[in-house]
Structure formats: C-alpha cells, structure tokens
Amino acid sequence: MNNRIRATLLMTAITLVLPISINAQSTPAGTVRAFYKWYVHSLNRNVPEPLRSDKVTSRKYVTGSLLRRIEKAMKAEGGIGADYFLSAQDFDKSWENNIVIRKVSTTASTSTINVVLPSKQMGDQKLKIALKKEGGVWKIDKVNDLNL
Secondary structure, eight states, X not given: OOHHHXXXXXXXXXXXXXXXXXXXXXXXXXXXXXXXXXXXXXHHTTOSOHHHHTHHHHHHHBOHHHHHHHHHHHHSTTOOSSBTTTTBSSOOGGGGGOOEEEEEEEOSSXXXXXXXXXXXXTXXXXXXXXXXXXXXXXXXXXXXXXXX
C-alpha cells in the first residue's frame, strides 16, 4: 500500500474514533458512564486495583486531588474499608453495562449526579457523584460525600 492510502486510512480511523473519546467527557453524565463502564470492566477482568493498574485512564476520569486522597487513605492504617467508587465491598458484574443516570445538577464548573447501579443479587447501589472541571474536562472528584 502506498503512503497516501495509508495516511487516508489512518485519518479516517482517527476521525471515526476521536469523537467517541472526546464525547465521553464532554458532559458530566458522559464522564460518569464512561468511567464506571471502564472501572467495572476492569474489576470483571480481575484487575485488583484499576486506578493503579491504568493510571492514564484513571487520570482521564478522576481529578488529581481525588487520586491523591485515595492513595493517601490507602496507605493509612486501616486503609479504605470498601471500594471508594462503588461504596461497597463487593460488586455486581452486570454494573459494567447497567449504569442508570438519575438526577444531574450542573453549574459552569461543578456537577452532581445521582447514579444507580441496579442489582437483583445485591440490591441497587445508589451513588451521589460530584464532578468538577479540570483542564476543561469533567472529572469525578467525590463519591457519596465520602471525605478522604
């Protein structure tokens, strides 16, 4: 294949994929949905600590300050007693594809979203997620008003 055809194919692929990745964080709900899909997918693949295992993706969806607070809390005596993002000690594998966005309240730089992760086995997990813009991108900054 000559270079011109390769370049055209590459540009076409980028044009098709780029809007999907940009769109995921263009709204607070898009960020939450994309994050939880990635996060639960990682847990389903038995990745023990998705935030540490994939720091690039973690930084894409979570504020730097929250990542630092989680890291600090994990190192402290007693650590964190439950999964911070799920507010639970266990998870339902179906959550990867079953994220229900309820109430969304957004200002210019902050947003609060009520989310339900439905589960017939465990009961519905309700989350209140606070986001803020960091570098012009919506990122998760707090879950269920848990202070770290």
